[in-house]
Amino acid sequence: MSLKYERALVKISGESLAGERGFGIDPPVIEKLTIEIKEVFETGVKLGLVVGGGNIVRGTVASRRGMDRVTADYMGMLSTVINALALQDMLEQHGVSTRVMTAIRMEQLAEPYIRRRALRHLEKGRLVIFAGGTGNPYFSTDTAAVLRAIEMDANVILKATKVDGVYTADPESDPDAEFIERISYLEVMTRELGVMDAAAISLCKENQLPMVVLNIKQRGAILAALKGERIGTLVA
Secondary structure, three states: OOOOOOEEEEEEOHHHHOHHHOOOOOHHHHHHHHHHHHHHHOOOOEEEEEEOOOOOOOHHHHHHOOOOHHHHHHHHHHHHHHHHHHHHHHHHHOOOOEEEEEOOOOOOOOEEOOHHHHHHHHHOOOEEEEEOOOOOOOOOHHHHHHHHHHHOOOOEEEEEEOOOOEEOOOOOOOOOOOEEOEEOHHHHHHHOOOOOOHHHHHHHHHOOOOEEEEEOOOOOHHHHHHOOOOOOEEEO
């Protein structure tokens, strides 16, 4: 199969793993996502995943409610590890060779993140799930995803969301929000569209890393994006 992008990182929000429940992990939702990822992986693409932790603990929200920000962020990082292990379990049940690598050392559960080892896993045909964010508070999993994408020499970062791409406003709350098919990183920052946080957007811009924002619920969306088809919003 001809792919435009042969090395990619997919950023999955933690909330997407909760399904309609809105909290925690919904196994049928993870299984559906796993089947999608497996189909993509079997094309031979070198694939990395970063999953958020918002379905369990979101550090910024917890800190706004009175918790120490550093403590809250570390709790959020641990949440991403829980989600990564859930994804790994389901992927391996479907025959996908997977490694979880964490930015915070916890050898009983996963390998510590070492860039050369991660690249070796990719070359060996394994899917790598990067967990634990950047390992530092005050940085989002969006920033972690972009950082890992750059480190693994990815050709593209795919941000899987619950909407079809980038809009001029939140389409769930504003019926007049307009879909944007293509936009520059500079325009994303100046218009404050909230695609990713400023640090992540800045990293993408500096390293000329294209991003496709797509709907994770749309069947075949990830594969279509890797083939270079028009889907979601291209940010470059």
